[in-house]
Amino acid sequence: MFNQLVKKRRTTYQFQPVTVDLAKINECIDAAIWAPNHGMTQPWQFYVIGEQTKIQLMSIYAQLRADKRAESGSPEHQAIYEKACKRFLGNPATVIVGQVKSENPVVYKEDYAACSCAIQNFQLMATELGLGVQWSTGPILQSEQTFSILNIHPAEIELIGILYLGYPACETNQTRKPRSEVTQYFD
Numbered sequence: 001m002f003n004q005l006v007k008k009r010r011t012t013y014q015f016q017p018v019t020v021d022l023a024k025i026n027e028c029i030d031a032a033i034w035a036p037n038h039g040m041t042q043p044w045q046f047y048v049i050g051e052q053t054k055i056q057l058m059s060i061y062a063q064l065r066a067d068k069r070a071e072s073g074s075p076e077h078q079a080i081y082e083k084a085c086k087r088f089l090g091n092p093a094t095v096i097v098g099q100v101k102s103e104n105p106v107v108y109k110e111d112y113a114a115c116s117c118a119i120q121n122f123q124l125m126a127t128e129l130g131l132g133v134q135w136s137t138g139p140i141l142q143s144e145q146t147f148s149i150l151n152i153h154p155a156e157i158e159l160i161g162i163l164y165l166g167y168p169a170c171e172t173n174q175t176r177k178p179r180s181e182v183t184q185y186f187d
């Protein structure tokens with residue numbers, strides 16, 4: 001049932017140490033690309049991260065995290081760096097989502113909406129496959145080094161999400177405001 005699938009999709013922060021088959025990631029992308037998009041701009045790009053690239057991105061992720069929280073060269077910085085490396089490597093699969101930039105601000109905004117729909121499709125397919133996803137928008141997506149690793153240019157692509165996915169290690173509960181609080185009915 002669709003209603004159950006929607007409620008089952010929860011942001012997942014902890015994963016079992018189990019590999020995710022590329023075929024399953026591709027199924028998620030195949031669902032993503034059927035998202036609505038105004039003018040058939042199809043503004044999404046998906047970067048599926050393999051093991052070697054994951055190590056490169058891990059360093060950027062950990063560096064940015066440690067730099068934000070502690071003084072460079074301090075033992076605290078090193079501890080945060082190492083913890084962040086472990087955390088990044090603990091994500092069984094990583095997919096970065098890019099939005100092709102438009103010079104038209106209206107198209108740009110609508111394309112972001114379309115990419116968000118694509119990510120939701122991705123997440124719902126992942127849920128159906130028993131996978132969990134965390135959609136993150138951390139500073140790694142703004143780093144010049146990330147663009148360089150992915151061989152893309154920030155003038156052309158905006159990185160709008162890094163999706164960590166894997167088999168959930170635990171259940172996550174979430175609540176929502178009831179419909180009555182967010183809906184007004186008119187004659």
Ligand SMILES: Cc1cc2nc3c(=O)[nH]c(=O)nc-3n(C[C@H](O)[C@H](O)[C@H](O)COP(=O)(O)O)c2cc1C
Binds near residue numbers: 010011012136137
């Ligand atoms: C645009 C967008 C950006 C998000 N960025 C982050 C993020 O940087 N880190 C994170 O942990 N979760 C992020 N999330 C996930 C939300 O925290 C999550 O959807 C919210 O807590 C509701 O939980 P649920 O997804 O289980 O319903 C993001 C979600 C959206 C839609």
